Amino acid sequence: MADASKVPAADQVLRILSHLATQRGPVPAASIATALGLPRSTTYHLLGVLQERGFVVHLPEERRYGLGVAAFELSSGFSRQQPLTRLGRPLVAALVDRLGESGHLAVLHGRDVLYLVEERAPRRPSLVSDVGVRLPAHLTASGRAMLQALPPAQLRALYPDRAAFADLPSTTDAAPWSYSRLKTLLAEARAAGVAGEHGEVTRGLASVGAPVLDHLGWPAAAIAVTFAEGAPDELVDAASAAVVDAAATLSRRIGAR
Structure with a gap:
């Protein structure tokens, strides 16, 4: 070079x-x-x-x-060539093989996440997060992983008021959403190095996700793994470490420093 x-x-x-x-x-x-x-x-x-x-x-x-x-x-050429999908799919597939749980790659689109890669593990529950599906970013592990990497001004612009927080019929979370609640949750994810959600997308299922950063340090995507709520701590810890490692690898592949 x-x-x-x-x-x-x-x-x-x-x-x-x-x-x-x-x-x-x-x-x-x-x-x-x-x-x-x-x-x-x-x-x-x-x-x-x-x-x-x-x-x-x-x-x-x-x-x-x-x-x-x-x-x-x-x-536009970058989007047409789908480098994130091409580079991310083998990493997500390797996660699924290693953990025996379903994995995903998603990007942030406004206040939604858009799923680009979905690898289903054998004999695991069906998921709503299929390729092309959009879900509210603040409810998903992938979305939270990316939101926590945004500058405060950008985050505030995305969520100016309570009306910005969409909900899902399947969620088990009855507490009202607000910007302050979101900031607290994202601070916890930032400190932990991994974002999580517990039954907020699909009852009985939980996920952990980590951000994929570009050369400017902005969240280009996120990699996540979904498993049953109440899974053993060993599995949760292994999934958390695995998504962080996969996200870091994809970050390097797209040019992050």
């Missing part, structure tokens, strides 16, 4: 694109230069090239730069 110091222009272009991708909206060139420690002349030159190629759009009235259509096309 080439050292970034040997191809500085390429490294600088990628840093600019990565920086723009983390902003809430277009930003001035001067702020890009300052944030990345680049000379202003270099920053303007690279932005001009990116603009010509469609990766950056310039808003002259606002004197700001944002991501262009070509950057969106890269994102």
